Amino acid sequence: MSTNRDKAEAFSTQEKLSDEMGKLITRNRAVWILLWSVVYSTLALVGFGRSLWIDEYATIVDSSGSLEATAQDPGHPPGYFLLLWPLVHLFGDAEWTVRFPSLVFGVAVIWMTYLLADRVSADHRVSILTVPMLATNPYLVRFGNEARAYTLLPFLILLTTYLYFIARDQDQMRPWLTTAASGVALAYVHYYGVAYLALLFCYHIVNSAYARVARGRAMQLKGILGAYVLIGLAALPLVPIVVDQFGVLAAAHAGRLIKPQQILFLTSAFFLPASTTGYELTLEAVAYVAAWSTPFLLLILAGFWRTLQARRTAPLPLDLTMIMAAFVAANYALHLTGYWFFNIRYVLCLLPVLIILIAEGLAGLVDLVSSRFMILSVAGSALGRLTHRTWTSRRVSWLAVFVLGVTLFGLVYAPRILIEADSSYPYSIAGGAEDNRGAIKYIASYSDTNMTVLVEPTFGAGVLDYYARTYQGRINVTGVSYGASLTSLLESLILAEGSVWYVWSYAYTLDPEGQVIQWASSNGYLYSQTDHGRLVVCLFSVQSNPFHS
Known part of the structure; x- marks a missing residue:
């Protein structure tokens, strides 16, 4: 009898320790994300001193008039400007007023990417690694101080995707309702949001059909159909605005069409030392792009290979990658019609997915090296002698991942982070807006x-x-x-x-x-x-x- 009682007490103690450890890890992760949120905010705030450029001034015009006028922007739904409207009317049209929401949503992108990575990846190192990579990414920093919807759009896309994965797994009314609410916000903010919702629906239908053929059991469609009916009903007020805007829209000038070679550089552009998508397909340009972006591209490929290998037990990373890739490809195809403008800033939601793949690649690289050469055990013993602490293989694995990450992103990112943060940099002809x-x-x-x-x-x-x-x-x-x-x-x-x-x-x-x-x-x-x-x-x-x- 006492033996059973001892076992029960031991189990209870173990359970309590497990709960305490879980709380400690959760608390440390929150501190980790908060720390990097401060780093990101600091970098973005430096750029608040830049001059407004034409598009940012258009934001002021569209959000400072009457509510009726706010809905009349010639190329966008009114959601973003309605969000800014009370801020501008309360605090005026100063630069910091119209730029501050972009900073907030830039931080939100970091948190949302962490949550999404934590849900889709079975490796906990991946979600942790995405945080510093995004917090120091020059593109996210750059658009965190620009008075446009370029951080709000990816945040809502990531949020909708996160809620969609939950709703698809649980297939209950409540998660589908939250997905619908996020989808409505996305539709009101940007036409790329509408395009993403359409693609997500098509992806669900195709995935359901594939599941029926491959496994003999299709996914339920009732939940997503109900969610999209709600999105459609809530978005009905947008119909006259869309008809009016697209009814007078002339075809894009041929000179504004993005060239195919620029699309080839799209993935690399997020990791290059200068903000531009204007590279030509020349030997010099290819060499320049390759010199800066090859380490990142190799890690993206390694991460993609890792997700392919784990697709049977952990299919979500591959699902996420395919959804974003299809989204970018579909928008570029629409762009070729001449009536749909394409720019890397509109597909900034691709960046968090690339960061997740890079984190997968880093974690996989460490695991590969440690399993082949037993380096972690040797390193653990050496560190133990130096620090007089016990270094398990798991601890050394974490340390190795961080050393690789800090080395790669420190050496390659540091110059560009400083350049992008410098308020005078975007005034150069090659680098950005007008002063x-x-x-x-x-x-x-x-x-x-x-x-x-x-x-x-x-x-x-x-x-x-x-x-x-x-x-x-x-x-x-x-x-x-x-x-x-x-x-x-x-x-x-x-x-x-x-x-x-x-x-x-x-x-x-x-x-x-x-x-x-x-x-x-x-x-x-x-x-x-x-x-x-x-x-x-x-x-x-x-x-x-x-x-x-």
């Missing part, structure tokens, strides 16, 4: 008198006028269109006022050959020119220094 604040400050430094600034193209005038407010109306910004009448306008202003400012954008100008400059030079007008990122600020004058006085 509208710097352009206005440069113009204002010339004189205290009123000045006319002509901006081409017309839609670029708004953001310059936003920064001109600081100078109390003495800088008068006017949008102009490139054409024959532009040179006539410039000439009349120069002759009447002695000088005129002309600003245009490398990204949007209709005068890529610089014919206005050639016209000014051939007609004997003096000019000074300076670059502010993708902006060119030019002073045309009949005097060598018109503001000298």
